[in-house]
Amino acid sequence: MGAFPADSVGLVTPRKIVIDQALALDCGRTLPQHELVIETYGTLNAKASNAILICHALSGDHHAAGYSSETDKKPGWWDNCIGPGKPIDTNRFFVVSLNNLGGCRGSTGPSTINAETGEPWGPDFPLLTVRDWVRSQALLADQLGIRQWAAVVGGSLGGMQVMQWTIDLPDRIRNAIVIAAAPKISAQNIAFNEIARQAILSDPEFHGGRFYNHDVIPSRGLKLARMLGHITYLSDAAMRAKFGRELKAATPSFNYDVEFEVESYLRHQGQAFVDRFDANTYLIMTKALDYFDPAREFGDDLSTAFRQAKAKFLVVAFTSDWRFSPARSREIVKSLVSAGRDVSYALIDSQLGHDDFLMPLPQYHRVLSSYLARITEEET
């Protein structure tokens, strides 16, 4: 054990939760049963009132903190924020992190076996919405004996799940921490997602989503999708600082090999993603992002939607984030204020872009720590 840092949750083991209740989805279909892979950190108190749910973003998973093996060098994706003495303090809170339904890290999704056919679901897996995820997460909470979350926390697409929780299940969430999110994504954002999807769908090795049966993966399409995504997660200034226009060689080679450092970075990121992510899951995640619009069923008025909510909110945005810009977070805050909800809003000075929500920026973690320190264990 001693090999891990003292402020780490240490060695963690994922577990699979089988949810036997049928799950009716927004698309009209029903999943009779599904499985979710989760990790938990910290200890649930006797009243089950100290639980925090972590909602992951587009390509995230259940492994948010700690190490998967004794020799693991890289901790979970939000390890800088979750652990003993960290902003999401595992000495105080019981933290639940899951791989969402439709994911590709063990939870039921397009790459898992459809019991009806004995084959991978592939393109037959239903398209999902953020509301579907909240329903599935609520069934998970039931299984874990958690009636009400002390807080639900998420960045980006994760922040959208947090907002949906407050609207759909207001009695089951006391605090909502919505980070680098938007009340719905812009046409520009849908456009980026569409290009990413077309890259995957037009890869000849996609085989209409049944590539598992052909022992191939649509790696070129998935790689392109991820390269595009990475551009939007970084600010112009961050790219300039990180790569500039540096050439890998002393002189131009006048061909299409990797020449600029930024090309090398994007290709590396693209390839690394292909090795760990499923193309069908990527399609489903981007569609869920596009569909998210909680105001829609409230006459397109977000403040009416938030009148359902009972939670207290903390909304956080980052100055250099152009994919989910601070102006979008201000829309959330404005609607919450006009709905009369308790809300605080922090705008964090940042350099990197959208990805800053994963960084341990002191100003950011200070606000998170302060907010979470005030969360009581009393259910409301």
Added chain:
Amino acid sequence: MSTLRPDLELISNWIVPGSRVLDLGCGDGALLAHLTRTRNVSGYGLEIDPDNLARCVDAGVNVIQGDLDDGLKDFETGSFDYVLMTQALQALQRPDEALAEILRVGKTAIVTFPNFGHWRVRSALAMGRMPVTPSLPETWYNTPNIHLCTVSDFEDLCHARGWRIASRRLLDRSYHEGLGIRIAPNLFSEIAIYTLQGPKIIGVTA
């Protein structure tokens, strides 16, 4: 529990319990925390400084990070019973526009500012120097105060715009109201506290 600054104590006595309050430039949130505790108000602070913002969160006060100079466009017309702004008016780009916005968003505005008509200021200027006084301690080149005014200037602006002065308190820097202030308010007061109402709202008392 630290004691509240005397001007904030004064202001808090004017707030009707259960009101909705917006505190512009709310600092560490002390006034809002006090009002929430003692007068059951609901409300928000607006604050630009990240350290102050974190202190507000520590205090359990709703706080929104933002710049007063960007206006109050995120707040709906008439959505607050009181909009408070203490000792910030003189540091704004356009105090007149800010006051108009405050009176759009709030039914009543409570505004405090340092009086530039005080005799210490006048005597410094008479000597040909920009004033550095106990209530205006910064020098001309590093002061955040870019739009200072006297009590008379302020009241002129209110009359010109049709804003009703519902009440005013003129105090020295120890928050006292001495004989001098009663005789010659613009000469002897250092801190001015005004309660204003917009031209269309009548019959609301502070």
